[in-house]
Amino acid sequence: MFIVNALADIATALKRYSLVGTLGWQDVRQRYRRSSLGPFWLTISMGVMIGTIGIVFGQIFKSPTDEFLPFLAIGLILWGFISTVITEGCTSFIAADAVIKQLPIPLTVHVFRQLWRNMIILAHNIVIFPLVLIAVGKPLTWDAFLAIPGFLLLLLNLTWISLLLGVLCARYRDIPQIISSLMQVIFYLTPIMWLPSLLPQRAGTYMLTMNPFYHLLEIVRDPLLGHAPDAQNWLASLALAIVGWLVTLMLYGRYRRRIAYWL
Amino acid sequence: MATINFDQVCVDFPIYNASARSLKKRLFQVATGGQISADQSGRVVIRALENLSFNLNHGDRVGLLGHNGAGKSTLLRVLSGVYAPSSGTAKIDGEIGSLIDIGFGIDAESTGRENIFLRGALLGLDRASIKDKVEEIIEFSELGDFIDMPIRTYSAGMHLRLAFSVSTVIRPEILLMDEWLSVGDEGFKARAEQRLNELVASTSILVIASHSKDLICHTCNRVLWLEHGRIKMDGAPQEVTQAYFGY
Secondary structure: HHHHHHHHHHHHHHHHHHHHHHHHHHHHHOHHHHHOOOOOHHHHHHHHHHHHHHHHHHHHHHOOOOHHHHHHHHHHHHHHHHHHHHHHOOOOOOHHHHHHHOOOOOOOOHHHHHHHHHHHHHHOOOHHHHHHHHOOOOOOOOHHHHHHHHOOOOOHHHHHHHHHHHHHHHOOOHHHHHHHHHHHHHHHHHHOOOHHHHHOOOHHHHHHOOOHHHHHHHHHHHHHHHOOOOHHHHHHHHHHHHHHHHHHHHHHHHHHHHHHOOO | OEEEEEEEEEEEOOOOOOOOOHHHHHHHHHHHHHHHHHHHHOOOEEEEEEEEEEOOOOOOOOEOOOOOOHHHHHHHHHHHHOOOOOEEEEEEEOOOEEEEEOOOOHHHHHHHHHHHHHHHOOOOOOOHHHHHHHHHHHHHOOHHHHHEEEEEEEEEHHHHHHHHHHHHOOEEEEEEEEOOOOOHHHHHHHHHHHHHHHHHHOOEEEEEOOOHHHHHHOOOOEEEEEEEEEEEEEHHHHHHHHHOOOO
16 A cells, blocks of 8 residues: 555656756756866866875785775775765755645655766766776776666665655654764775775674675676676675665655655 | 545644654653653644635636635645645645746756756656747747846846746646736736736636735635635635625
8 A cells, every 4th residue: 555655656756757857967067057177076086085095005905906996996986876875865855845845746756866966976986987997907897787787776775775764864854964974884894995805704794794785885896897796795785675665665655745744 | 627626634734843853852752651752742733724625626716815824825735736634635636737936946057948947847847848848938038148148147027037938838727826926027917917817718727825806806706715724715706705805
């Protein structure tokens, strides 16, 4: 019942893709209006960060550059996307309160808008990755194509996380704060700046297999670094998507009508 | 044919004070049990609409009368689908268009043309159909070359012209309005009036909130008088306006 209700809302939101597209682009354009480089400023700052961290940590860990730098680059770029989607997911309804109280637009449009906006920004950042590969002279392999289904699965997971957090945060305004500090902790717990192979065996099993973000990151990152994806990562991500969506659909279907009252 | 069916519709706004909104309070409530739950049950609720029941059918031109805070805008928002009733059922069949806040969603830094697409998308038009209409909209607004200038360079009147020109391209079955729109200088006003009349004529049901007796008597064939969120009177314009305005 609630699930059907929620799915109907999501289906109507998907039909409004042109609104989602317009609003998402509008957000990016608005943020960088009258700046000559626009969103490429993000690319530059991301590039500088990757370079700096790459030099410092490459030295500390004594990792070979051609292994560590591409790993770090794609990790930071993807993490930037994941963490922004999640923190902005918290405010996707709160930030759109004026629209929600004014126009009867299916509420998931606001979640998709936020996802689309961050995908546009990701597309600007991703250009760093091939440059890094060229710099260290490491070629892409055919496995890289497997990053596409991986990314779709990541997106599927991020969508429910954003929707769920959007509903919860609209009602309880402390949660965005909690989430943003949590994301910082997760950043250090997830192998982004450090190679998973550096972990001692036993600690590794806990820190990696229990961390959903490790699996989500790996299904996209691994193929791009020329490894065939690990079945365990895929299974964990799929399970996460199924369970997550079930919970989210129940909750969203139940409280969708109340969101306008909470804002 | 559009129909609107309200049965015992209530709208209650919960007012969360800062502490009730926080998770901390929630957790402490659970921990401390009954004590604070007294204030939980006594949560402040504003009842904006109470037990509204009415049916609107094809051809109804409904005027909403009532003092400030009587619930007119809330009723319009329930009709538009923004708020779902807290209790009771509101059945609305038909595509809804709203001219409640025509300037809504306009971005000052974007050009007039970009705003046509933005506003059009918010109104529910897809890109292709906006593209079809964009020339007509620009022509109607008479903004000329200014259409490719950022909106912040517009005067207030030009701003309204653009908003009006975009917002009135829709042809909904149910039209919601908060007061009659009157924009621009003399020349534009006449054309706007004509366009609005066409739009109203093409809709199946019109609901308009107003404080003007002339407008209500002139446009409507039924009037709902709201007071404190309840229907005080429902009837023909002449008799309701007579009772409401006292003349």
